Amino acid sequence: xxxxxxxxxxxxxxxxxxxxxxxxxxxxxxxxxxxxxxxxxxxxxxxxxxxxxxxxxxxxxxxxxxxxxxxxxxxxxxxxxxxxxxxxxxxxxxxxxxxxxxxxxxxxxxxxxxxxxxxxxxxxxxxxxxxxxxxxxxxxxxxxxxxxxxxxxxxxx
Numbered sequence: 001x002x003x004x005x006x007x008x009x010x011x012x013x014x015x016x017x018x019x020x021x022x023x024x025x026x027x028x029x030x031x032x033x034x035x036x037x038x039x040x041x042x043x044x045x046x047x048x049x050x051x052x053x054x055x056x057x058x059x060x061x062x063x064x065x066x067x068x069x070x071x072x073x074x075x076x077x078x079x080x081x082x083x084x085x086x087x088x089x090x091x092x093x094x095x096x097x098x099x100x101x102x103x104x105x106x107x108x109x110x111x112x113x114x115x116x117x118x119x120x121x122x123x124x125x126x127x128x129x130x131x132x133x134x135x136x137x138x139x140x141x142x143x144x145x146x147x148x149x150x151x152x153x154x155x156x157x
Contacts, residue, residue, distance in 0.1 A: 014114065016117065028040075066086040094120065097120075
């Protein structure tokens with residue numbers, strides 16, 4: 001069982017806040033501009049890495065796309081996130097994800113258990129202000145062998 005020193009408690013796995021576009025979706029730059037979500041390719045190595053964790057998919061994508069997006073993820077990978085938070089307010093990414101953090105995530109999970117995989121620099125600032133560690137996955141990144149620790153994340157800042 002994979003555990004993380006992020007939590008400070010080896011018995012508690014982190015709760016993953018997973019960004020969709022440019023993080024889980026490997027080819028976002030090709031699909032986003034044309035809104036061709038049916039052509040998305042999800043990072044299999046990332047799904048393998050997080051599938052045993054409590055994963056909160058937090059995306060700026062419209063709630064109108066929720067069911068079809070989740071169905072595509074499952075059809076391609078055999079996996080679904082534990083929960084999903086699609087944008088039902090038409091907010092910008094940083095506004096939406098801050099609202100989800102404060103109204104849906106922090107009331108249920110202690111901050112020290114959270115780890116975000118996030119692509120958006122404005123959202124990184126939201127997570128920094130709220131004490132949530134984050135990691136950015138770049139298009140050319142090799143598959144990660146494990147979930148990064150606090151020490152690794154801080155050394156990259």
